[in-house]
């Protein structure tokens with residue numbers, strides 16, 4: 001609460017945050033007021049800690065301006081900035097605490113920009129057959145182990161050269177390496193694909209310059225994205241990471257959680273390969289998914 005005596009308080013270095021917070025007393029939305037109060041206090045603390053020169057503050061404004069200018073319909077530089085500062089992962093983690101039961105979540109990332117086409121179980125999502133063949137299997141269950149039939153399992157991944165279809169329009173078939181599957185009654189799903197490759201996040205903009213200035217590389221370890229939804233359960237956004245990929249310990253966007261890393265085993269079994277419509281030598285990963293109930 002602010003007394004009449006505070007209301008007309010003039011700006012001072014010592015009480016800068018309080019003066020600004022008090023000026024926003026009329027904020028009608030209580031959540032907005034809480035957010036702005038905290039933002040102002042942390043921002044003023046930051047400036048008092050760093051004591052930027054006017055040139056440095058100008059450089060900061062120029063950096064954010066350039067970040068905005070780099071954004072368009074296909075490129076979201078502010079999301080990348082949030083990603084490389086670990087804020088995307090923090091927001092994701094706070095909002096989807098797995099409670100020790102459910103599969104861990106991780107970032108959605110910037111490439112879920114087109115709808116995945118519905119495909120039948122077992123379909124090959126690699127439409128140009130370029131890469132090392134791979135079988136992905138798994139089972140969707142609830143927190144008590146109950147099978148979740150009818151769940152949709154939306155998957156998308158980079159190709160064997162580390163590119164998503166939307167990064168190479170015209171060069172690869174549309175919706176290459178994307179698919180929307182529905183689990184059968186026992187919760188099981190499976191599909192064919194190729195091994196995803198590690199890849200760099202777009203680094204030709206201000207965020208790339210930031211990575212360069214801080215001695216960081218732009219790479220993400222090899223992974224397949226999953227977005228799983230089922231009636232009565234909380235949706236889950238996650239990845240499965242390949243245990244033999246580089247950069248597992250230095251993901252540019254901090255997305256790796258140990259529980260999401262799996263062996264993509266080499267299988268040499270002509271009988272199984274023939275049954276599955278795969279070559280004699282293929283890779284296989286099993287990724288079971290546990291959802292929380294919606295009310296949890």
Ligand SMILES: [Fe+2]
Pocket residue numbers: 109111157158223225
């Ligand atoms: Fe990705």
